[in-house]
Amino acid sequence: MVSYYYVVVDRREFLLASLAVAPDTPVEVPVRVVIDRDAKWRPGQLKDLSERIWPECARDFRRGGVVLKASRGEGRVERPHGREPVISGLDPAALNAVMTDRIPEEWDRGRAIAGVTTLYRDYHLCLIALHRAHGYRIPFVAVNTCTHELLHAILGDIFESKPKGMTGEWRESRIDAIATKLWCWGDGGMVRESARVYVDRLKASYYPRT
Ligand SMILES: [Zn+2]
Numbered sequence: 001m002v003s004y005y006y007v008v009v010d011r012r013e014f015l016l017a018s019l020a021v022a023p024d025t026p027v028e029v030p031v032r033v034v035i036d037r038d039a040k041w042r043p044g045q046l047k048d049l050s051e052r053i054w055p056e057c058a059r060d061f062r063r064g065g066v067v068l069k070a071s072r073g074e075g076r077v078e079r080p081h082g083r084e085p086v087i088s089g090l091d092p093a094a095l096n097a098v099m100t101d102r103i104p105e106e107w108d109r110g111r112a113i114a115g116v117t118t119l120y121r122d123y124h125l126c127l128i129a130l131h132r133a134h135g136y137r138i139p140f141v142a143v144n145t146c147t148h149e150l151l152h153a154i155l156g157d158i159f160e161s162k163p164k165g166m167t168g169e170w171r172e173s174r175i176d177a178i179a180t181k182l183w184c185w186g187d188g189g190m191v192r193e194s195a196r197v198y199v200d201r202l203k204a205s206y207y208p209r210t
Contacts, residue, residue: 027195028067029154030202032091034075036100045130049099053135057146060179064188066154066195070097077127079104090123093206095153097146102129114145117152124153124202136183143179151175154191154198 033054035046058068075089077100085104090096102108107116107127114132118125126149133145152158152175162168181187 024065024192026062026065026067027192027199028069029061029150029195029199030091030094031068031070031150032094032096033070033072034089034096034098035072036077036098037074038076038078039099039101039130041101042131045101046099049130049133053133053144053146056135056144056183057150060144060147060182060186061150061191063186064182065192066188068150077104079106082106087120087123087125087127090120090125092123093202095124095126095150095202097126097128097150099128099130102131103127115149117149117158119158122205124158124205126150126153139180139184140173140176143176143183147179147182148175151178151191154195156194156198156201159201 058070061068071094073089075087075098077098078086080086084106087098090098103113103116112132113129115126115128128145128149134142136144155175155178157171163171178189178191181189182191
């Protein structure tokens with residue numbers, strides 16, 4: 001026989017269990033901010049990063065239910081001629097946000113881009129060129145560079161090669177639209193859920209399966 005008391009207890013436990021996995025629980029993303037020891041900084045550039053660009057980025061991810069759990073370290077972006085860059089100081093268990101002065105030519109190819117997000121030798125990497133990076137400027141057009149690059153990782157673009165042509169352009173516009181929603185309306189949309197999936201994939205790639 002199922003008494004009323006047990007039904008109430010069961011419901012309460014069910015409610016508590018639901019709260020334990022509430023969909024609005026913030027998702028923590030481990031981020032390693034790596035400063036390139038070889039970069040030639042302009043005056044005030046690192047201050048602008050730590051006092052404006054990064055705090056804007058962290059604030060808006062937080063508004064979207066994602067906590068950037070950041071640690072900081074140093075590394076190097078070496079640029080051997082005609083070869084892939086050699087980047088050190090990376091953390092295999094985190095999304096690495098490497099701050100340098102400019103993107104190495106092998107990856108930039110004359111485009112003067114502000115950032116690249118890619119899987120680099122199994123590391124998750126956002127490489128950000130502070131000579132070109134900026135905070136939020138114009139909705140949908142010029143959003144915070146760190147937010148833009150981190151979204152490429154968290155939304156899963158990092159696991160695919162960049163599509164060419166219009167599809168690639170559409171992907172960039174989509175990232176800027178999502179960054180704008182975070183910035184202007186604090187609307188995270190599916191960012192939190194994507195971050196949950198992303199962190200699972202990051203852990204799966206780092207921790208060996210048993
Ligand atoms: Zn992009």
